[in-house]
Amino acid sequence: xxxxxxxxxxxxxxxxxxxxxxxxxxxxxxxxxxxxxxxxxxxxxxxxxxxxxxxxxxxxxxxxxxxxxxxxxxxxxxxxxxxxxxxxxxxxxxxxxxxxxxxxxxxxxxxxxxxxxxxxxxxxxxxxxxxxxxxxxxxxxxxxxxxxxxxxxxxxxxxxxxxxxxxxxxxxxxxxxxxxxxxxxxxxxxxxxxxxxxxxxxxxxxxxxxxxxxxxxxxxxxxxxxxxxxxxxxxxxxxxxxxxxxxxxxxxxxxxxxxxxxxxxxxxxxxxxxxxxxxxxxxxxxxxxxxxxxxxxxxxxxxxxxxxxxxxxxxxxxxxxxxxxxxxxxxxx
Numbered sequence: 001x002x003x004x005x006x007x008x009x010x011x012x013x014x015x016x017x018x019x020x021x022x023x024x025x026x027x028x029x030x031x032x033x034x035x036x037x038x039x040x041x042x043x044x045x046x047x048x049x050x051x052x053x054x055x056x057x058x059x060x061x062x063x064x065x066x067x068x069x070x071x072x073x074x075x076x077x078x079x080x081x082x083x084x085x086x087x088x089x090x091x092x093x094x095x096x097x098x099x100x101x102x103x104x105x106x107x108x109x110x111x112x113x114x115x116x117x118x119x120x121x122x123x124x125x126x127x128x129x130x131x132x133x134x135x136x137x138x139x140x141x142x143x144x145x146x147x148x149x150x151x152x153x154x155x156x157x158x159x160x161x162x163x164x165x166x167x168x169x170x171x172x173x174x175x176x177x178x179x180x181x182x183x184x185x186x187x188x189x190x191x192x193x194x195x196x197x198x199x200x201x202x203x204x205x206x207x208x209x210x211x212x213x214x215x216x217x218x219x220x221x222x223x224x225x226x227x228x229x230x231x232x233x234x235x236x237x238x239x240x241x242x243x244x245x246x247x248x249x250x251x252x253x254x255x256x257x258x259x260x261x262x263x264x265x266x267x268x269x270x271x272x273x274x275x276x277x278x279x280x281x282x283x284x285x286x287x288x289x290x291x292x293x294x295x296x297x298x299x300x301x302x303x304x305x306x307x308x309x310x311x312x313x314x315x316x317x318x319x320x321x322x323x324x325x326x327x328x329x330x331x332x333x
Contacts, residue, residue, distance in 0.1 A: 008119045008143035014214075015059045015068040015121045016107040019052050019080070020094050022073070023126075029290045033306050041125045042079035045293050046300075055125035056085045061136045062143065063121065065090075069110065069242060071103035088246045095251040101260035105221060105232055106249065110242035112214045119146050120217060122210040128296050130283025142211040142277050145180055149275060153212035153220055155183070155267075157204030157276045158284040163195035167286065168206035168263050170276045171198060183274035186267050204276060207284055208263065220273045226265045228258050 023030065023039030030043040041052040049057075052070075059068050071092040072080045080086065092110070094103060104122060111118045121139065129135040142154045157170045169190060173182035186206070187198065212220075221229060239253050267274065287293050290310070297307060 008147040010064060012115065012117055012119055013063045013067065013121070013143060014111050014115065014118045015063040015123060016104065016111075017052070017055050017059060017068060017070045017123050017125050018100065018103060019055075019125045020071045020073040020076075020097055020103055021126075022097050025289055026287075026293070029293065029306075029310065032309060033304075038079045039076060040287065042076065042082070045287055046128055046296055046302075050083065051127075051287065052080075052083055052125045053085055055123055055127070056083075058129075058132065058135065059121070059123055062139050066244075069107050071107060073097055074248070089244060091246045092242055093246065093248040095249060095254040097259075098254060098257050099259035099261050101229060101262040101265060102232055102236070102254075102257060104262050105229075106236050106239070106241070108214055108217050108221070109233070109236055110247075112218065113241050114243070116214065118214045119143055120212060120214050122208070124208050124286075126287045127207065127209075128283075128285045128287055130300070131281060134280065134282040135284075138277060138279050138282065139209070139211070141179070142209075145177070145275065145277060146211045146213055146216070149176075149216075150213040151216050151219065152273055152275045153210050153216055154180070154275045154277050156207045156209040156211075156279055158207055158279045158282070160195075160199050160203070160205050163192050163199060164205065165189055165192055165195055166288070168208070168267070169195065169198045170204045170206050170274075172202060172204065172276060176275055179278040179280065181276050181278075183271045183276050186263075186271050186274065188263050188268045204278060205284075206263070206267075207279070207286070216273070220270045221266055223273070224266045224269050226260075226269070228260045229265055232257055232260055 019041045021039060026040040027037060030038055030040055034043055042050050044050050068090055069092055070086050070090045071094055073094050073096060111120055138156055142156060145154050155170060166189060169187040170183055171185040173184035176182050235253055235256055239249055285292050285296050
């Protein structure tokens with residue numbers, strides 16, 4: 001009798017890099033660094049590589065390149081065409097940004113069409129990890145956990161460093177294995193008072209890295225009570241899905257869709273279908289705000305040229321020629 005635990009075979013692993021956001025909260029910083037209004041995923045915030053390039057390499061340590069999909073926004077074409085590491089065949093071009101749920105749903109439906117036994121990882125592209133090897137170990141563990149629990153979706157959770165009100169929080173339930181717990185409750189962007197209580201109860205920050213069987217994801221989506229989610233699924237099923245080549249979702253379809261937030265309208269309402277895997281010492285940070293970017297750079301002891309400019313009070317108009325030159329060429333020190 002074979003007692004080996006089920007594992008996620010490399011050929012069954014798929015990934016989705018969520019790269020269609022507008023990055024408005026970092027726009028002033030990304031404009032200083034790059035000299036234009038590119039979203040943060042196309043900007044080298046930490047190191048010389050863009051956040052999207054860093055996420056691509058992170059994904060490829062665990063997933064075959066041809067099985068990684070990258071939803072992008074049409075109005076970012078000038079920027080995503082500069083991403084040499086992303087193949088055209090991986091690109092899903094959205095007419096506009098309709099929130100996190102719509103590209104996730106489109107990607108899941110496309111993957112299901114190609115492989116009904118796929119195990120899928122959702123990877124935001126605005127993350128920093130001080131220990132990349134530790135993250136890879138955790139992602140591998142999440143793939144294996146998802147293979148053993150095909151009806152669940154595994155969330156990667158980070159130990160909180162304070163009562164953060166901009167993150168989603170995972171309140172843990174019973175143990176389900178090494179560093180794995182059932183999820184009692186999912187709390188999206190709590191008040192400071194509630195966040196402090198969550199820390200006392202041993203809760204985790206939700207990194208929004210999710211791994212699950214494609215069927216488990218879609219069952220969770222179908223079980224969500226919100227009509228916006230169901231309407232999005234029905235509309236997207238009428239669209240040509242990704243089939244191994246670059247695909248452009250029709251404008252007319254997106255015009256009929258309302259923005260849908262996956263955390264608020266799916267995860268927070270489907271806690272019974274979730275499991276949480278604790279990240280151990282990976283030094284995770286969401287680079288969604290300038291203060292977090294600066295904090296990460298200070299922790300790593302790196303001070304790019306723009307940090308000096310960022311800390312100087314900004315003039316309402318005009319920049320020196322030196323600043324303008326550095327904006328045009330971020331490699332200038």
